[in-house]
Amino acid sequence: MKALVLAGGRGTRLRPLTHTSAKQLVPVANRPVLFYGLDAIREAGITETAIVVGDTGDEVRAAVGDGSDFGLKVSYIQQEAPLGLAHCVVIAREFLGDDDFVMYLGDNLLIGGIADLVAAFQSSAYAAQLLLSRVAEPQFYGVAELDADGAILSLQEKPDVPRSDLAIVGVYMFSPVVHEAVRAITPSARGELEITDAIQWLINRDHKVHSYLVSGYWKDTGRLRDILECNRILLERVEARTDGTIGGRSEIEGRVVVHPGAVVEDSVLRGPIVIGAGTKVVRSYVGPFTSIAEDCVIEDAEIEYSIVLGSSTIRSVPRIEHSLIGRDVEVTGTSRVPNAHRLMVGDHSKVQLRA
The missing domain is CATH 2.160.10.10 (Hexapeptide repeat proteins)
Incomplete structure (x- = not known):
């Protein structure tokens, strides 16, 4: 099992702060958001980790180094432009090889870690497993529709009329079959290779894609109010x-x-x-x-x-x-x-x- 951590992106919702700094390094409780994700990866028993970086790559490299401070072995993959989450999987092909892997968005804060998710995936025969969380405003998220057994039937990206209140959390488990999916899809209207399209490709071809509901606290720290809320939650501890x-x-x-x-x-x-x-x-x-x-x-x-x-x-x-x-x-x-x-x-x- 390997880990692919995404720490690129331009953080437009946090400008002007992210004009000069990586959004994943904005601190909550005086510690960069990214560091909590790296802790979660180590606690799940994963050590081999690659971080996909963009324009702020030098800052991320300086902060994380070789990963030894986190108990990890970290390498870096440069993404020349923000071409989508599925594109990150494409450019990480050599690192990932034929191993299962967790893809972790570095600006997500997940209290409670991912050890249970990783264990559940390792004991399954799923092609992919998505971490989901119930949210009050699903129209602002990627949304998953499930069957009675928790299998994912379809995905919607920021739908006007959501089919459920289950938002896709920024943590994904994949088997090597996802490499076929990311090569098969084409860019979306915004010019990116969408990971939701790759997952839907798997579903359409009868690969098993399952859900896993968040048991702890989760927040995407892409907005000011979310960062302040994460800060509050962590300070309470x-x-x-x-x-x-x-x-x-x-x-x-x-x-x-x-x-x-x-x-x-x-x-x-x-x-x-x-x-x-x-x-x-x-x-x-x-x-x-x-x-x-x-x-x-x-x-x-x-x-x-x-x-x-x-x-x-x-x-x-x-x-x-x-x-x-x-x-x-x-x-x-x-x-x-x-x-x-x-x-x-x-x-x-x-x-x-x-x-």
Whole structure:
């Protein structure tokens, strides 16, 4: 069994942040989304892994390296343009050989892992097995229609009238027969080789394609609100730990993690939150479900339900919430108003707000 991890794509729904950074490396609970997927692969007993990368390949390579930090042996496959998920399988043919494999979309967060899915597939004779999850708005997803035994009858891509509420999660199990399918299909109207077309090709030729329902939490982190929700879910699992310095009249409430080298002075930290290494929080309030990365400065400011990436500064701002702030960003206030600010700010930006 091998793993094919997809970490290309342009992340258009997270622009401007993804103009300068890979969407799979946006952190939740101060850890890149991609890393949780690599953990899940290792925990399922898979070590041989290839990561398909695109324009942000250098950044992904720098973050993951040879995979040894994750207990994996990682190689990289360059996709010259975003030509579809099935195209990723085509260009990975030499790596995959004739082995079964899991294809894992690197911007998906799946709490609970994939060990049970992998075990179920290995004990079956399926050509493919798709991880599915019930969703409230299936019209925004790829949707699977099942028979009474859980076999997949058909697939729909973002249908106006969905046949079910079962969305296709970004984790797929395949046998080697999928290589025939991806070579047989033609590009869709948007010019991509769609993995749903390849799976439908298998179904139409009576290959066994089965479903597996998500038992834990799953989210596609392609949108701001989804990233913030994932951050909330993961922060609810943290254990309180203070390895930094707490000084002055600071108050610590709930599950708060303060990493080594961080300094908190005359501030209120209300968990669950994570404060990264080397970050300074001075005369500020950091509220629940907030992740502050390394080497940031939060001074005379209030922030909650937000993510702040590394080396950013927030100073003299009365309130920030429901925000994702990139690396090396400066957010400063000029005069005071009572309104909350909602921000999605790309890397290397400067934002000045009335405070």
